[in-house]
Amino acid sequence: MKHIAVIGGGIVGISCALALQSDRHEVTVLEPGPIGEGASWASCGCLAVGEIVPLSQPKMLMQVPGWLMDPEAPLAVRPTSFLGLLPWFTRFTLNSFPHKMRAIAADLATLTFQATDDFKALAADIGHPEVLVERPILKVFDDDKDKATMGAAFDLAREMGCTIDEVSGQEAKNMEPAIAGDFQHAAILRDWSYVTDPVQLVKRLTEAFLARGGTVKSAAVADFSRDGSVVRSVRSTDGEDIFADEIVIAAGTGSKMLARKLGIRLPVEGLAGYSTLLPESGVDLKHTVFYPKGGFGITPYQDALAVAGTAEFMNLDAKPNWRRAEVLVNHARRVLPGLNTTNSERRMGRRPFTPDTRPVIGRSARLANVMFATGHGQLGLTLSATTGRLVAAEIAGRAPHVAIEAFHPDRFSRRQNYSPHGAH
Numbered sequence: 001m002k003h004i005a006v007i008g009g010g011i012v013g014i015s016c017a018l019a020l021q022s023d024r025h026e027v028t029v030l031e032p033g034p035i036g037e038g039a040s041w042a043s044c045g046c047l048a049v050g051e052i053v054p055l056s057q058p059k060m061l062m063q064v065p066g067w068l069m070d071p072e073a074p075l076a077v078r079p080t081s082f083l084g085l086l087p088w089f090t091r092f093t094l095n096s097f098p099h100k101m102r103a104i105a106a107d108l109a110t111l112t113f114q115a116t117d118d119f120k121a122l123a124a125d126i127g128h129p130e131v132l133v134e135r136p137i138l139k140v141f142d143d144d145k146d147k148a149t150m151g152a153a154f155d156l157a158r159e160m161g162c163t164i165d166e167v168s169g170q171e172a173k174n175m176e177p178a179i180a181g182d183f184q185h186a187a188i189l190r191d192w193s194y195v196t197d198p199v200q201l202v203k204r205l206t207e208a209f210l211a212r213g214g215t216v217k218s219a220a221v222a223d224f225s226r227d228g229s230v231v232r233s234v235r236s237t238d239g240e241d242i243f244a245d246e247i248v249i250a251a252g253t254g255s256k257m258l259a260r261k262l263g264i265r266l267p268v269e270g271l272a273g274y275s276t277l278l279p280e281s282g283v284d285l286k287h288t289v290f291y292p293k294g295g296f297g298i299t300p301y302q303d304a305l306a307v308a309g310t311a312e313f314m315n316l317d318a319k320p321n322w323r324r325a326e327v328l329v330n331h332a333r334r335v336l337p338g339l340n341t342t343n344s345e346r347r348m349g350r351r352p353f354t355p356d357t358r359p360v361i362g363r364s365a366r367l368a369n370v371m372f373a374t375g376h377g378q379l380g381l382t383l384s385a386t387t388g389r390l391v392a393a394e395i396a397g398r399a400p401h402v403a404i405e406a407f408h409p410d411r412f413s414r415r416q417n418y419s420p421h422g423a424h
């Protein structure tokens with residue numbers, strides 16, 4: 001049995017903690033804020049199996065002026081953050097060459113196709129299988145032109161094995177009578193599912209972790225003490241040293257700073273998204289409905305409808321632009337004309353994004369006892385249970401149940417000369 005410190009109490013950190021506990025380790029989660037209220041609480045709640053086509057697109061750099069000018073667009077760049085983000089953004093854009101996009105999609109497919117089984121096993125293990133609603137999701141399109149924007153992404157996803165049925169807007173309305181009647185096209189993504197409430201989910205996972213003897217310590221990690229390649233302890237901002245045999249860095253966007261303290265270059269930036277919970281929506285929805293043109297999805301949680309999405313490139317310390325959450329809800333009325341927005345609750349989360357859209361899962365060759373579990377971008381909830389299994393397997397010395405070479409933390413470092421499929 002080892003003592004393992006997991007840094008970060010988001011959906012990824014707590015899933016790793018539970019998986020490590022199953023191997024009978026003594027686990028401490030270090031989290032300065034409430035558990036699960038980082039990126040995790042703003043999510044759209046989907047197990048987005050097949051959401052594998054990278055967000056980086058060819059010609060992206062040419063679109064940046066438009067994104068800088070319109071702070072309320074589905075994709076925007078905060079002008080004050082732009083220069084600082086330029087190096088990351090350039091690498092992100094360079095990953096949009098077709099061969100790189102295909103390699104990224106293939107790598108993400110290997111993980112996401114494992115996600116539902118892993119998630120169901122985790123939910124069953126904590127005694128709450130009901131947190132997962134196994135129902136496909138819908139994407140709706142205004143007209144031919146709008147549908148065509150998804151054509152290449154659908155083709156690539158299908159090539160990787162995803163099941164996407166294209167239907168008419170009327171067929172979508174037959175499935176979900178509350179949606180507007182003038183959508184011309186829709187698609188049913190059959191591999192996806194959603195959770196009843198991501199905050200409740202993290203709460204249930206945390207309860208199980210604590211009931212099994214785990215410890216949650218309210219602390220932000222500021223530094224480490226090292227002995228060569230071995231990290232002996234993590235040091236909190238209060239100066240306390242917490243000794244551990246193994247350390248798991250699962251701090252979402254905070255992982256970049258922690259990696260830097262250990263001499264590892266981890267280009268994880270925050271791609272902010274917003275969500276609004278509508279507890280009195282007055283709308284009966286059974287499936288998650290995405291409106292790609294607006295950059296958001298609407299998920300029927302147990303006690304509220306969640307409208308979540310959009311993407312804003314901004315510095316990690318930039319303040320939320322709550323106007324984006326308002327715009328999101330206004331656009332949601334395009335999809336659900338009968339939407340009531342009384343007593344809404346707004347949230348913001350920073351998706352931890354790498355320039356190649358792949359998560360970071362594994363050990364750096366330079367550190368003997370540190371695992372990374374971060375950079376999950378738009379897939380953190382989807383891949384939480386799978387990541388937990390992979391982290392536990394690595395620490396136990398077991399073979400991983402899916403190949404993780406492509407997610408290696410050293411792939412960003414020139415000195416390591418590491419290159420999965422040539423993607424940098």
Ligand SMILES: Cc1cc2nc3c(=O)[nH]c(=O)nc-3n(C[C@H](O)[C@H](O)[C@H](O)COP(=O)(O)OP(=O)(O)OC[C@H]3O[C@@H](n4cnc5c(N)ncnc54)[C@H](O)[C@@H]3O)c2cc1C
Pocket residue numbers: 007008009010011012013030031032033034035036037038039040041042043044045046047048219220221222250251252253254255258272273274275308309310348349350351352373374375376377378379380381382383
């Ligand atoms: C609008 C929106 C919609 C989304 N929809 C989906 C979806 O439908 N499906 C999906 O799979 N994903 C979705 N995502 C992405 C998903 O939410 C993230 O990928 C996921 O939450 C990342 O989880 P995490 O645990 O890595 O990070 P976080 O949830 O951010 O947790 C990291 C934790 O680390 C802590 N931390 C940071 N620094 C330190 C430190 N120095 N010491 C100690 N603790 C530290 C933070 O306080 C935080 O609690 C969405 C995200 C957004 C914003």
